[in-house]
Amino acid sequence: MENFIMYNPTKLHFGRGVMDGLGKVVAEYGKRVLLVYGGGSIKKNGIYDKAIQQLKSINAKVFEYHGIKPNPIIEDVDAAAELGRKNKVDLILAVGGGSVIDSAKIISITIPVNHTGWDFYSGKAKPKSSIPLVSVLTLAATGTEMNPFAVVQNKATQQKLGYGSDLTYNRHSFLDPENTFSVSRDYTAYGIADLIAHSLEAYFGAGEATLSDKLVFAIINEAKENGNLLLNDLVNYDLRAKIMYAATMALNQTTMYGRVSGDWGVHSIGHILSLLYDVAHGASLSIVIPAWMKFHKEKISARIAFLGQNVFGVKTADETIHAFEAYFKSIECPIRLSDIATGKESKAEILKVMNLNKVGGANHKLTNEDHAKILDLFW
């Protein structure tokens, strides 16, 4: 087992009605608030009103930046940072899913500096401070509510990258499962695929960590047992709560302790599909996971089979891959690229961007030749 430090600075408030405590928490950091959100769905489902009510209760001065895209772009980060900087905000309140909270993390370290947020991704700059960030999560999927990671894309450089530091954690995250009631059936399913993918990135990471393996199985099994039930009962509080909690646990570091690292090869490939065809993040992962496993099957067949034994009760690597495909299909997530985005005519374009981004995992690295082989398995 590898050495590790177990610590997470985020205070997570989970459950029905937790937003009632939002104003008090915001007030701890100040009254000048940069409110960041997405396309406006929070105005339809009442979450915006609840947030505003909480901010009014503490007489906060609110500066709004909205329009963060589902696949968030660096231009929004820079524009929101400019708004926050100009108005000398005390904190950021992000209300939304992964794209909004990820963007807000980079906004929080961009406000104190005089350069674009992308400089953190490119390695040109390192953050020295951050504006406190408080979040209200509206989508169970990415785990961003309790980790430092932020994925943003840059169309100009054809990159979609992850970044995180000790400065990019939420101070507080508010998770009311009722706030996910209005998430559509397909995005609910993509969230489930995403949390399963996060668990798998830990499982296929480097280093032996047997308790971590068991925690991964626990989380995937929880998602599997409740995922289909939820898709048939989208306003069931308890099922929403179970999936929301599982998504947090899948990427709040719990599954990583004792490992050298996670892999993240599947994610780095998935990001390319989102970048090129605006595929929803979770949908990109349910396509890449089977292909990635098929490609690695010979090299790590026992490892894949052990996963299948503990999640699906099957025996072999082939059966495991088949079971994952069947499960993703059962929750109506795509398992082939042709299902949702594009046909084989796009192969050359995808391969070019895969090569450019040097996609691959920390544990299972991939060459350009490997890219081509994995790509073949997308259709």
Next chain:
Amino acid sequence: MENFIMYNPTKLHFGRGVMDGLGKVVAEYGKRVLLVYGGGSIKKNGIYDKAIQQLKSINAKVFEYHGIKPNPIIEDVDAAAELGRKNKVDLILAVGGGSVIDSAKIISITIPVNHTGWDFYSGKAKPKSSIPLVSVLTLAATGTEMNPFAVVQNKATQQKLGYGSDLTYNRHSFLDPENTFSVSRDYTAYGIADLIAHSLEAYFGAGEATLSDKLVFAIINEAKENGNLLLNDLVNYDLRAKIMYAATMALNQTTMYGRVSGDWGVHSIGHILSLLYDVAHGASLSIVIPAWMKFHKEKISARIAFLGQNVFGVKTADETIHAFEAYFKSIECPIRLSDIATGKESKAEILKVMNLNKVGGANHKLTNEDHAKILDLFW
């Protein structure tokens, strides 16, 4: 699922050689250090020397309090607090197992006040501040390294009670599995029984929390798979590390999120045996667990059976209880009180103290009549 706040302020440093960073962490809090430890085993195994070396490297002024007993007593807490108070210490460094760290937690809130540490247990006083506490753990068992709980006994009132508040967390805990190499075979086994018991207190607590159940199974299975191996190979780093990490996870709140509460009936009974006969904590639990399950068998047979299915692959409640007994025997933990402490002639005495302490769980409460029935199952 119940509402919860997920947050743990302890920073846990886990792995080989982590004590190399101890001096730097201590220095963050000051140079006047109250060093608390037990009967002196840390002087034989070199851990004392390592700690002193780290303290010297930062020119710390050290005040030593040693002699904390395996079943810690309030008199030591008060005497150590007096030493710390008199010398205006900046922080406490606790080096030892559960008894030392638990005592240090109460010392940390007793130093700033003018009354005995027991006043926190009796409810007479509430802590308002605490002296920062840094710990080096030398025994994998109680989970005290990453939770707020502290169990101390009071012979005068014939009580052994637990206490905890937001002020009684370690700021930092240092866990080097090598620091447990010299723990004897029997105490290693008692630590395994303890961590299993903690997992069960969560499992038998109030409220449905399905992911928590799975996390409990993960932790117990990890202990079970590695426990026997470790007892035959006491200086195996990886096995020591696995048990040490499992013990932390069994009681750092991870298994409690989403539940109304844990039960803690088994622990409250076990404490009586330690109080009266100085039975090692883990050994008291391996005696109480089977008796407790037998007593509750009719009422919660499905729950007990579900546990057995997921931990031992058995089907019924009876088989589950039998499997736990067999497992504890396999690691040479006692399963009957006559195995280690006392015969049936002590029944009246034990019953009196059980009644006096009103032992029972938060979920499964126990009457005086229940006490007598459970007691009958100890032999």
